Amino acid sequence: MADGLVFAFLDGQLLLLDGEVPTADRLAVGDEPLPVGPLGVAVALDTAPQLEGASLVGLRDFLSVADEELASAAGRAAQLVEWELGHAFCGRCGTPTEAAGTELARLCPSCGASYYPRITPAVIMLVEHGGRVLLARRAGLNRPFHSVLAGFVEPGETLEEAVCREVLEEAGVDVEDVRYFGSQPWPFPSQLMIGFVARATSDELRVDETELEDAGWFRPDELPTIPGPFTIARRLIDDFVARHAS
Template structure:
C-alpha cells in the first residue's frame, strides 16, 4: 500500500501545543487501535488530542512527524476499551491493511511504548527514571544509568546449494511451514560470525560467501533482522532438535509453505526465486 503523506521524520522534542491534528498510535498491550474501512483496510486516528477519542493514556511518547503532523505513541491501561467503530488489532494481522508508512511507524511506536513502560525504574539502583532531554533515553537521577530503546540484533540467512535453498521448520511451526535459518547475535560477535555459528549450531553445515542483503525492524518485540545470503560449503544436515523439527533442500518448484511478505525471510526467498525466473504467490 502506498501513501501520499510526506516522509516520516523521527524526533524527540514534542510540539509546544496541540493545535493541529496528530497521528495517534494507541496500544492496548501489543495491539494497535485502528478503524476499519469498508474495503478491509485500516487506519490509525488523526485528531488534535487523544481525548477526542474519549481515551486517556497511561503514558505517551512523541515519535516525530509526517510533514507538519505530529505522531504520538500511547499506552492505555489494561482495562481500556476501544471507542465505538474501532478495534485493537495485532500488528501482524495489520500488515497489508495499514498503509506502509503508517505500518512502519506503528512498528516503531510499539517498541517505544514497550521500552518506556519497562524502564520506569533504574535497572541498577531501582530508583525512578526520568526522560532525558534531546535524545530517546531514560536516565536515573540517582546513579546516572541511561537506558536507550532496546534493539536485539538477529541474523537471518538464505543458504544456496546449486539450484536449491535450505529451509527449516522450527518446533511449534505449523505443518509444512518452513523458514530459513535465523538467530540472535551474541556479545562479542560480528554479524558474519553469528551467521556461521547459527548455521553450524542449527543444521551442522559450513558455509561460504556470506553476503549482506538488507535489514528489517521486527517489532515482535524489538528485534532488528539483518539479512544475508550464503553458499553451502560442506557437511550433512544435522538438525538441532531443541530448535528445529526438520530441515532440507528445496528447489523453486517444490517449496513448502513459506513466510509471508511481511518478513525479510520472504524477501530473501523471493529474490532467489526471481533469479530463477519465478515469481512466488503471496503466502
C-alpha cells in the first residue's frame, strides 16, 4: 500500500484518478488537509478537478469493493470532511471557525467554542427466536435486500435500552439476553454502528409499517437477499447462520 493518498470529496463522492485514490503528487492537497492516518489525508473539493482520468464514485460503492484498510481510511476521511464542512461557522455565534492546528478540532476565534469530530451512535441488532432471525426491509428506501433492525441511540439511553426500544417500536416484540457483538464505523455521514444479538420473547410481531416492510422470521436455509459482506449487518447474519449450521 503506497503512502500519501489523498481522499478528496465533492458532495459526498470520492474522487478517483484512473479508478484509484490519487497520491499527493497527482492532486494538490491545499493548506489544511485533514490527517486520516498512515495512508494519507482528506480534503474537501469545491469543484471537480479538471484532470485526465478523474471520476467521482459514491462512498457506499467504493466501500463495497475496497480492501479493509483502504475502506477504513476512506470512511474516516469522509467523516472528517463532513465534520469540517459542517463546522465552518460557529454554531453559537456564527463566526467562521479556524483549525486548531495542534489537535483535530475547529475553534471559534470570537467566543472560544470548540468543535471536535462528532460520532452518532446507532445500535444494530440481530433478533432471533427458535432458530429463526428477524429480517425486514426499511420502508421507503427501495433497498433490494432484507436486513436486521437498527436505530439511533437517544439521549440518556444505554445501548441495551436502545436495542430493546427500537425492536419494540419497529417490530412490536420484547427482547431479552442482549449481548454485544461488535461495531463498525458507518460514514453515512458519521455513525458508529454498535452490533448486538438479542432473543425475542415471542415470535408474534406487530410491525410498524411506516418503518418496516416485509418483516418476518427466516430460517438460516431460507434467507432472502441480504446486505453485502462489508457491512456489520452481514456479519451478524453470517454469525447467526454459522451458529445454526449443525
